[in-house]
Amino acid sequence: MPDKFAIFTEGLVKRYKGKSNSTLNSLDLRIPRGSMYGLLAPNGAGKTTTIDILCGLKKFDSGRVMIDGLNVPSELGEIKKVIGLVPQEIALFPSLTGRENLKIIGGMYGVEGKVLNERVDDLLTRFGLENSADRQLTQYSGGMKRRINLLAGLLHKPKILILDEPTVGVDAQSRNLILEELVKINKEGTTVLFISHYLEEAECICDIVGLMDGGKIVLEGNPVELARSNPECKNLEALYIKLTGKQMRDTYE
Numbered sequence: 001m002p003d004k005f006a007i008f009t010e011g012l013v014k015r016y017k018g019k020s021n022s023t024l025n026s027l028d029l030r031i032p033r034g035s036m037y038g039l040l041a042p043n044g045a046g047k048t049t050t051i052d053i054l055c056g057l058k059k060f061d062s063g064r065v066m067i068d069g070l071n072v073p074s075e076l077g078e079i080k081k082v083i084g085l086v087p088q089e090i091a092l093f094p095s096l097t098g099r100e101n102l103k104i105i106g107g108m109y110g111v112e113g114k115v116l117n118e119r120v121d122d123l124l125t126r127f128g129l130e131n132s133a134d135r136q137l138t139q140y141s142g143g144m145k146r147r148i149n150l151l152a153g154l155l156h157k158p159k160i161l162i163l164d165e166p167t168v169g170v171d172a173q174s175r176n177l178i179l180e181e182l183v184k185i186n187k188e189g190t191t192v193l194f195i196s197h198y199l200e201e202a203e204c205i206c207d208i209v210g211l212m213d214g215g216k217i218v219l220e221g222n223p224v225e226l227a228r229s230n231p232e233c234k235n236l237e238a239l240y241i242k243l244t245g246k247q248m249r250d251t252y253e
């Protein structure tokens, strides 16, 4: 059964040393192949912890984790070829240009030569960066750096793209471009796991959303259907508050 899913976790538990409660508390994630799945939770709920475990960057205490039918952590070597990770923290070389950054990162993924050059050009154009590609990253806006950070996760054409809060701190123009391109990438066949605490973005672009609280999924479904079956809640945010008594977003945002 786990083979049916791009990402599968069962009873996933993670407890950090010194913390009295588990950060992930029997998390069951079932992300169908080809879907655009929004995993949504407030800050500090365990979103980045989840991603780090999926990508083999952190150990877990119990449960089962599978990516594309492969086992974490025993088959991580194969898994790394199929996933593209866009981390929350920008992981780039500031003194190099956007193009140079992408070429180095592509090389680390084993993409080289003409194929690499073509992919870099194509992605820079798709994400509106062709004219700034040869400028040093220090001259980029926050939104432009975020876009390069995202492209870095796409260079090896992953089957599964995992993005940790890809639109935090970006201007409206970059945000729209990022969301539009993610929809296209998903339509081209890539499974997308979109992790965010911006409910309204996920509501627009995701075909399944999973709301997380207390280290597990508390509600999952198609955003339109969830809204229809809870007409008293005018949006997902209201539904989340009804379910958990908590705000999704920090009030100062």
Ligand SMILES: Nc1ncnc2c1ncn2[C@@H]1O[C@H](COP(=O)(O)OP(=O)(O)O)[C@@H](O)[C@H]1O
Pocket: 016, 017, 019, 023, 041, 042, 043, 044, 045, 046, 047, 048, 049, 050
């Ligand atoms: N290395 C760590 N050691 C101890 N606690 C951690 C560590 N990393 C994260 N945490 C804690 O785990 C919880 C979830 O963190 P995180 O996964 O980063 O949440 P999110 O990405 O949803 O904001 C937070 O309470 C955070 O302080």
Ligand SMILES: [Mg+2]
Pocket: 047, 048, 049, 088, 164
């Ligand atoms: Mg996080």
